[in-house]
Amino acid sequence: MARPRVQVRTASEIELIRASSLLVGRTLAAVAEHVAPGVTTLELDAVAEAFIRDHGAEPGFKGYNGFPNSLCTSVNHHVVHGIPNEVPLQSGDIVSIDCGVLMNGFYGDSAFTFEVGEVSPEVRRLLDVTRECLERAIDVAIAGNRIGDIGHACQSHAEAHGYGVVRELVGHGLGSALHEPPEVPNYGRPGNGVKIQAGMVLAIEPMINLGTKKIVQSEDGWTIATADGLPSAHFEHDVVVGEDDVEVLSTFEYIEEVLAAKAS
Numbered sequence: 001m002a003r004p005r006v007q008v009r010t011a012s013e014i015e016l017i018r019a020s021s022l023l024v025g026r027t028l029a030a031v032a033e034h035v036a037p038g039v040t041t042l043e044l045d046a047v048a049e050a051f052i053r054d055h056g057a058e059p060g061f062k063g064y065n066g067f068p069n070s071l072c073t074s075v076n077h078h079v080v081h082g083i084p085n086e087v088p089l090q091s092g093d094i095v096s097i098d099c100g101v102l103m104n105g106f107y108g109d110s111a112f113t114f115e116v117g118e119v120s121p122e123v124r125r126l127l128d129v130t131r132e133c134l135e136r137a138i139d140v141a142i143a144g145n146r147i148g149d150i151g152h153a154c155q156s157h158a159e160a161h162g163y164g165v166v167r168e169l170v171g172h173g174l175g176s177a178l179h180e181p182p183e184v185p186n187y188g189r190p191g192n193g194v195k196i197q198a199g200m201v202l203a204i205e206p207m208i209n210l211g212t213k214k215i216v217q218s219e220d221g222w223t224i225a226t227a228d229g230l231p232s233a234h235f236e237h238d239v240v241v242g243e244d245d246v247e248v249l250s251t252f253e254y255i256e257e258v259l260a261a262k263a264s
């Protein structure tokens with residue numbers, strides 16, 4: 001079988017990916033309304049699945065390689081790919097909520113790590129820096145740069161704060177498949193790797209650990225956890241590379257509106 005190639009998307013394909021990415025942002029905002037101590041991740045998953053289907057889309061993760069749910073919910077030392085369960089969230093937890101949708105033949109894929117109740121300053125800092133890693137990575141996802149520039153931007157910022165950058169799991173191309181080439185590692189060397197071209201759609205998703213970069217696979221076959229049991233944060237955006245710039249297709253804006261309303 002021929003190796004799948006890096007896709008350069010047409011303007012109309014980009015609009016379809018944008019619509020899917022925006023629906024993910026709206027779904028995460030619907031979920032954000034419910035994130036609180038005492039709520040289970042299975043309840044959050046039900047909110048997401050209903051919201052996605054009500055908007056004429058399919059959950060992108062449900063059934064993907066056999067994954068059982070619509071959200072990946074990864075609490076505290078769980079990095080990614082956590083399976084929603086009946087354990088109530090507690091104040092002080094963080095939960096990475098990763099969501100994908102499939103609509104009109106194209107995927108959207110975005111993740112946000114939420115604070116549950118009161119989170120320690122140390123953990124809040126981890127969340128802030130991980131978001132900064134995502135922003136810095138996006139800023140260099142421009143035509144003519146290379147994939148290693150994205151990873152370097154992320155890694156250098158995370159490591160400057162003493163955090164561990166997960167190696168085994170990476171961002172990816174996105175479009176008519178949930179995971180397309182190229183791989184987009186969160187570490188790398190400037191000037192290395194695949195050349196970034198206009199029209200490429202990338203899901204950039206730093207996974208940053210408070211302690212060691214080392215991870216372990218849990219017995220459920222899905223959940224990835226930090227080897228030292230310290231917390232991990234995860235934020236993900238879908239972006240399209242332009243001729244002179246990069247545009248973020250997904251959004252945290254709806255999430256931020258919900259969080260601001262809950263805080264007031």
Ligand code: MG
Binds near residue numbers: 099100236
């Ligand atoms: Mg994702």
Ligand code: MG
Binds near residue numbers: 109171203205236
């Ligand atoms: Mg992804």
